[in-house]
Amino acid sequence: MSKHTYKDFVTGKIRFTRGDFIGWTRGTGIIGAKYAVFHNRSVDILVPEYLLTPETRTAIKEARP
Numbered sequence: 001m002s003k004h005t006y007k008d009f010v011t012g013k014i015r016f017t018r019g020d021f022i023g024w025t026r027g028t029g030i031i032g033a034k035y036a037v038f039h040n041r042s043v044d045i046l047v048p049e050y051l052l053t054p055e056t057r058t059a060i061k062e063a064r065p
Helices: 054-063
Strands: 004-007 014-017 020-026 034-039 044-048
Touching: 004 054
Parallel strands: none
Antiparallel strands: 004 014, 020 034, 034 044
16 A cells, blocks of 8 residues: 555644555535545545645556556
8 A cells, every 4th residue: 555645634743544546436416526446345435636746646646558
């Protein structure tokens, strides 16, 4: 597992997850945001693309085939 960071929507603080990036999914809300899906041992964490830190975006793009 690798460490991926994102910005907390409410507090603005940087948070992290140690889940593995498994892909993208599209939201069904008003803005239809794209979500990065990270898989931990027991849960999948969905983080909106606009909250990912630049370092995580770069890491995800490099990890893709």
